[in-house]
Amino acid sequence: MVVAALELEGVSKYFGARCAVHGATLAVRSGERVAVLGDNGSGKSTLLAIASGVLDADGGRVGRPVGIGYAPEKPDIPDHLLVVEWLDVVGSLKGANLRDPDELGIRSLLGKRVSTLSLGQRQRVSLCAAFLGEPPLLVLDEPTNALDHDARAAVIERLRGATVLVATHDEDLVESLSARVVRMKNGRIDIS
Amino acid sequence: MVALVPAAGLAVVAVSAAWRVALEGGGLDVRLTRRTLPVLAITAAHLLRLLRVARGRLVVSAASASFGAVALALSLHNDPPVRPVARALAILSWPLTLSAAVLVAPVREAEGPVRSLARVTRTRWTTLLAAFALTLATPSSAFGATAGALAGVFAREPPTTLGITAGAWAVPIAFAVAIWARWLDRRPQRGPVVFCLGAFVVGAVATGVASTW
Secondary structure (H helix, E strand, O other), X not given: OOOEEEEEXXXXXXXXXXXXXXXXXXXXXXOOEEEEEEOOOOOHHHXXXXXXXXXXXXXXEEEOOOOOEEEOOOOOOOOOOEHHHHXXXXXXXXXXXXXXXXXXXXXXXXXXXXXXXXXXXXXXXXXXXXXXXXXXXXXXXXXXXXXXXXHHHXXXXXXXXXXXXXXXXXXXXXXXXXXXXXXXXXXXXXXX | OOOHHHHHHHHHHHHHHHHHHHHHOHHHOOOOOOXXXXXXXXXXXXXXXXXXXXXXXXXXXXXXXXXXXXXXXXXXXXXXXXXXXHHHHHHHHHHHHHHHHOOHHHHHHHHHHHHHHHHHOOOOHHHHHHHHHHHHHHHHHHHHHHHHHHHHHHHOOOHHHHHHHHHHHHHHHHHHHHHHHHHHHOXXXXXXXXXXXXXXXXXXXXXXXXXXX
C-alpha cells in the first residue's frame, strides 16, 4: 500500500481580501516527487508554505508528517550567525546532526557569517538545513534558482529517491526528477 | 577605593576593544553554539544577535543597571538599613526592568527566521517563549548581580549576598517583561507606548513586592 506523505484537501488562504490559494487539493505519496508549476503570483509559494506548516490555512485540511524539510524561495537565515551556528540551531530543533558537510559544498562556508554569503551560497545553506535529519518529506520552493551548475547537479542527485514537493519554473529540474506535474493558476490547482 | 576609578575606566576600554575584535572581526568569528536542547539553541542564537548586532541596546541595558548600582550604593552608604537585601531589591527593581525592556525589540527581530523554523519543526510555543524570556534574563541578571555586588563592596555590605539576590531578582522581572511583550504581540493595540506602560507596571509591582519583603 502506498502511503500519502502529504495531503492537502480543499485548502484556502487569504491575505486580506485577496485569495492566494483557493480550494487546493493535492496528495504526495511516499517516494513521489511532485512539481508545482505556474506563473508568478499563481499561489505556488503560499501553497508550499501551507504544506510545510509555516502558514496556517484559512480553510480545508492539511495532513503532514512530523519533521518536514522546508527551504523557502528566499533563504530565511539570521544574518548575525555563522553558517555552522545556524545549522546547530536547526539540528537542535530537528534533533539531528549535520552528517555530511560536503553536501552541496558547504564545508568551506561553515565558519562564515551568513551576512557575508552570496544568494547562491545562502540557498545552499538553506537546502542543507532542509536536508538535515533525513526528513520524510522535502518541501522546496525554487530550490535551484540561484545555484551554479555543480550545486544544481548535487541538489538533483540528492532529491532522487526522496519524497519531494517542489515549486519551480525550471522544466529541466522537473524532467531530471521525473516529477509529477501540478499546475497552478490564480490560486487554483489547474491540472493534477 | 582610589584605584577603582582608573580600573573601571580601563575595564570599559578593554571590554569595548575586545568586543570590536572578537565580535565584529569577520576573520575571528568563533562558533558559539552546539547542538543542544531547542530552548538553549534558540536562546544562544538570540543572545548572539544582542552581542553582534544590538550592542547599543546592551550598553543601555548595562547603563540602567549601573545607575541602579550607584543609587543602591549611595543609599546603603548614607542610610545603612537593617535589611540590606530588601533595600537592594527595591532600588534595583526599576533599573532591572528597564534593563530587560530595552532588549525586547532586538530579540523580537531575531525571532523571525527562528519562528518559521519552529513552525516547520512543530516546536512548542512555550519553548519559543522560554527562549525569549531567558534571552532577556541572561544579560539583565548578569548586570543585576554585578550592580548588587559592586554596591555591596562600596557600602561595606555583603557583596556576595547582594550580588546573588539581585541577579536572581532580575530573572522574574525579565520573565514578566517577556510575557507582557509576547501577550502584547497578539493584541491589535500593541505599540511602544502600551509596551512601556506595561513595563512601568512590572517595575512598580517588583518595587512594591521587594519593599514589603
